[in-house]
Structure formats: C-alpha cells, structure tokens
Amino acid sequence: MYSRCRTGGWILGSKIDGTQAEYVRTPHADTSLPHLPDGVDEEAVVVLSDILPTGFECGVLNGKISPGSAVAIVRASPVGLATLLTAQFYSPAEIIMIDLDDKRLAIARQFGATQTVNSADGKAVEKVRALTGEMAWMLPTPMLLKMVVSHRIEPKLLITHRFKLDEIMDAYDMFSCSRDRGLEGDHRDIKQRGRQWCRQAEERGSTQPRHESCLRLQRRATYQATFRRRAHLLTRSPSTE
Numbered sequence: 029m030y031s032r033c034r035t036g037g038w039i040l041g042s043k044i045d046g047t048q049a050e051y052v053r054t055p056h057a058d059t060s061l062p063h064l065p066d067g068v069d070e071e072a073v074v075v076l077s078d079i080l081p082t083g084f085e086c087g088v089l090n091g092k093i094s095p096g097s098a099v100a101i102v103r104a105s106p107v108g109l110a111t112l113l114t115a116q117f118y119s120p121a122e123i124i125m126i127d128l129d130d131k132r133l134a135i136a137r138q139f140g141a142t143q144t145v146n147s148a149d150g151k152a153v154e155k156v157r158a159l160t161g162e163m164a165w166m167l168p169t170p171m172l173l174k175m176v177v178s179h180r181i182e183p184k185l186l187i188t189h190r191f192k193l194d195e196i197m198d199a200y201d202m203f204s205c206s207r208d209r210g211l212e213g214d215h216r217d218i219k220q221r222g223r224q225w226c227r228q229a230e231e232r233g234s235t236q237p238r239h240e241s242c243l244r245l246q247r248r249a250t251y252q253a254t255f256r257r258r259a260h261l262l263t264r265s266p267s268t269e
Contacts, residue, residue, distance in 0.1 A: 039055060048193060048196055049193070050193065062169055062170050062173055064173075065173075065177055068173075068176065068177055069176070069184070071184055071187065072176055072182070072183045072184045073173065073176060073183070074183075074187075075110070075183035075184075075186050075187070076169055076172055076173060076176070076183065079106045079107055079110045079186060080110045080113075080114065080172055080183055080186075081169045081172060082107050082110065083107045083108070083109075083110030083111035083112075083113070083114055084110065084111070084114040084172060086107075087101065087107075087108075087110075087111035087114075087115070088111060088114045088115050088117070088118070091115075093115050093118045093120055094118055094120070095118060095119040095120070096119070096120065096121045097118075097120045097121065097122075098120065098121060098122040098124070098159075098160040099115050099120045099122065099123045099124065100124045100126060100156050100160075101115070101123070101124070101125050101126065101141075102126045102127075102147075102152075103126070103127055104125050104126075104127040104129070104132035104133055104135060104136045105132075106186060108125070108127075108136075109135070109136065109139055109185075109186060110183075110186065112125060112136060112139050112140060112141055113139060113140065113181055113182075113183075113185070113186075114172070114181065116140055117175070117180075117181075121142075122142050122143060122159065122160055123140060123141050123142050123143070124141065124142070124143040124144070124145060124156055124159060124160070125137075125141040125143075125144050125145070126144075126145045126147050126152050126156070127144075127145075127146065127147065128146065128147060128148050130146060133145075133146060139185060143159050145159075189202055
C-alpha cells in the first residue's frame with residue numbers, strides 16, 4: 029500500500045505535526061487518502077480520520093474477533109466505542125464493555141454492548157470470566173468507508189457536540205469536563221463555570237490549588253495563541269501551492 033511506504037501520507041501526525049485547519053498539505057495525498065463517493069455524509073466520515081480506524085484495526089482486526097466469540101473491551105472511550113461498533117461486523121456472541129463510569133457504560137449498551145462491567149472494585153477479570161466462562165479477547169479505512177456508504181454502521185453516533193475551528197479550545201474544555209457533565213451540556217456553560225471558580229478563589233484570597241477548570245483557563249491563552257499560529261502557518265489554499 030502506498031500509504032505504508034516509508035515516505036507515505038501516514039507521516040502526517042506521526043513524524044510531522046498534524047493540525048486542525050481548513051486546508052492541510054498532505055504528503056503523497058494522491059496515493060494515501062481515500063476518495064469520498066458522491067453523496068456520502070461528510071460529518072459521518074470525519075470519524076474515519078482517526079477514532080474508527082484505530083478501534084477497528086487495533087482492536088477488532090488484531091483481536092481476531094470471529095462469529096460466536098466473546099469480546100471484552102476495556103474503557104468506553106471514543107476509541108473503545110468505535111471498537112464496539114466495528115466488532116459487530118463479525119457477530120460475536122458477547123460484547124462486554126468495561127469502564128469505571130456508569131454513564132459511559134449506559135452509552136455502550138445503546139451502542140450494542142451485550143454486557144457491561146464496572147471495574148471500580150478491581151474485580152473486572154473475575155466478572156468477565158463469570159459472564160463468559162472463558163477469557164475473552166480484548167480489544168482499515170477503505171473497508172470502513174464502504175460500511176458507511178452502505179449504512180452498515182453509523183459513525184455519527186460518536187459525535188455529541190459540534191464546534192467551529194476557532195472554538196477548538198472550547199472543544200477541549202468540553203472533553204475535559206465530560207466526566208462531570210456526561211455527554212450533555214453546553215460548552216459555554218462549562219467555560220462560564222470555570223471563570224466563576226476563578227473569581228471566587230481570587231475573592232477569598234485562597235492559597236489552595238485552584239480548581240482544574242480554572243487552571244485550564246489559565247493555560248487557555250497560551251494554547252489559543254499556539255493553535256492560531258499553527259493554523260495560520262499550516263492553513264493554505266490549494267491555489268497557493
């Protein structure tokens with residue numbers, strides 16, 4: 029595969045910095061990027077850039093999932109949920125999701141998990157063995173694209189919020205606070221709450237470490253400037269090449 033050549037397109041984000049920009053100059057793009065068919069849902073295929081292929085290749089294919097098998101997935105993270113979605117291609121008898129967060133486990137049930145295990149007590153292995161009577165196996169883009177086009181899989185289930193490019197720091201704030209807020213909530217509420225904590229701490233003259241959200245806001249100005257500078261340098265119109 030051209031994309032696996034020594035100087036192929038895979039080096040973007042691996043050996044050279046990736047970016048979040050409207051246009052990106054990709055090495056060997058003609059032979060390393062799949063073309064989208066006309067009419068495909070662009071919002072759905074956004075997930076094919078990272079999360080879905082990672083869950084599919086590293087989890088499902090490497091795990092050698094087969095019909096009737098038992099599968100255990102550790103963490104109902106975005107990649108874990110992508111593994112859950114794509115594991116269903118191979119019709120396993122059991123898909124067990126393991127996580128510390130009951131909210132995420134509930135989402136995993138909606139996505140197709142047959143069993144969920146909260147591992148907060150440190151007994152996940154014993155619980156999986158009790159469910160399966162055996163050790164379950166834990167857990168490429170053109171194939172996934174065909175599945176999206178044929179509506180065999182719905183990647184948009186993984187999308188909970190939408191941000192403009194210049195709101196990228198708000199997106200990171202939302203992701204950081206997702207454990208407290210779940211998958212629902214407005215990112216503006218979270219940012220405002222962080223500012224309130226900052227003001228309250230300053231009014232009290234507190235010498236205690238500030239709340240995590242307050243510290244994120246302090247780092248925000250530096251990160252924002254860095255992202256904008258990179259976007260300015262790396263964002264290019266095709267006509268300038």
